[in-house]
Amino acid sequence: MNAAVEFKNVDIVFGEDRAGALALIDQGATRAEILDKTGAVLGCAGANLIVNEGEISVLMGLSGSGKSTLLRAVNLLNVPSRGNVFVHDGDKTVDMVSCDPSALRRIRQTRVAMVFQQFGLLPWRTVEENVGLGLELSGVPEAERKARVQKQLKLVGLDQWARKYAHELSGGMQQRVGLARAFATEAPILLMDEPFSALDPLIRTKLQDELLQLQATLKKTILFVSHDLEEALKIGSTITIMEGGRIVQTGAPEDIVLRPANDYVRDFIANVNPLSVLTAWNVMRDRRDLESAGESWLWLDRRKTTRFKLDTDGLVIDAERNGRPAVWVSCDAMEQIPENEPHVFWARPGTSLKTVMHAMHRSQTSPVALFDDSSRFVGAIGVRDVLSAVLRR
Incomplete structure (x- = not known):
């Protein structure tokens, strides 16, 4: 710059x-x-x-x-x-x-x-x-x-x-x-x-x-x-x-x-109020720190409800929530949650933490996946990550 x-x-x-x-x-x-x-x-x-x-x-x-x-x-x-x-x-x-x-x-x-x-x-x-x-x-x-x-x-x-x-x-x-x-x-x-x-x-x-x-x-x-x-x-x-x-x-x-x-x-x-400042990037867990869920699979959360399968470029080729195929919903489009169908909220690293928390609440505390501008999976946020960031502040 x-x-x-x-x-x-x-x-x-x-x-x-x-x-x-x-x-x-x-x-x-x-x-x-x-x-x-x-x-x-x-x-x-x-x-x-x-x-x-x-x-x-x-x-x-x-x-x-x-x-x-x-x-x-x-x-x-x-x-x-x-x-x-x-x-x-x-x-x-x-x-x-x-x-x-x-x-x-x-x-x-x-x-x-x-x-x-x-x-x-x-x-x-x-x-x-x-x-x-x-x-x-x-x-x-x-x-x-x-x-x-x-x-x-x-x-x-x-x-x-x-x-x-x-x-x-x-x-x-x-x-x-x-x-x-x-x-x-x-x-x-x-x-x-x-x-x-x-x-x-x-x-x-x-x-x-x-x-x-x-x-x-x-x-x-x-x-x-x-x-x-x-x-x-x-x-x-x-x-x-x-x-x-x-x-x-x-x-x-x-x-x-x-x-x-x-x-x-x-x-x-x-x-x-830290929610007015913090972004998803500030509280996320890097994908390299997530627990393996089998060959090429990663658990997004500690409760092991949601997992991704990644290709070699970090792109998601399969997603499951509670053992069922899941669809994607942006945190900025929370009102579009599909009825009776498993879903995973996603966001960019710059998305406000407040928006992420609203999405987690709407989806009954499911984790939120983070993707970069090239659609590569970079990390995830769970309830514990949010609580840790707020309490640390």
Whole structure:
């Protein structure tokens, strides 16, 4: 994977005595100690983070942890006191900290767009005029500007509201205008600073779903700030947890939940429902660990109710449940269970554990088989595997 943004040893300090604050950072001083001794405020210290192209990377932490401070260093709204912020720009990489004004302007106009918590819509401009504002300021010709605006409004489902004003829109619709405005620039990197936190829970959940749907099509690189852990676990490809201006842990959502780096992270995730994070891959038993049921046969479960016969390529050529031939049913199609006919549920490794558990319940706790994208059998999940994973968490 290619890095779209990379933070390398980034320190951000606000105040006059920055040199004194940086010296204290090198000594491992806390934010409170730095403030007491220098009067300077530590924004973030020693930040090292890579955001890969096409992923949603979420910065998490309590209020004042430094997540928004770090985010705003990407487009130099916050200027690092030390370190580098590299942004991928076509066939080269630009260090935002040391680049010249023309390179900074190009990055801001064509490579990086931002969506704020407050929608920032101009009340005297229509929806389409708000969406096209950045393009207008960049000097994009009117015909091209209108075409791009209409395309983005349709993408976010607001094409019928193009001539309305901000006060005629709900909060969720106003935030969609903010998204369309960022998308209209066609910048590959989006900075989203708690964009949904000011919305009601139901609207916030809907916009999270819509963002994931848009991302599946657009494949932007998104650096997303949130204080809502459930939101981070839902949308994040990776999650970075910050405390007191420092990065504490970075990893995939399941890594954060299953392997917290310290007590701070452990407390942070204490109330997380593991079913919202874990996938079939996290709890399955590899096919190599399954018990043999005769030549080329494997038992999927410890109770020995279900077995497969495999060919040399790992493809299933026969399946039985309770001694009778079994048919296949996807976990995503639980309502299609055949009546009075043995069946075996199957899933992909990325299927959510919650979906797997629903299928197991529907089939009276039968095991679930896992197949890769080439239809090779890779493992199985039984009730005990699920219980072990949840209890271990």
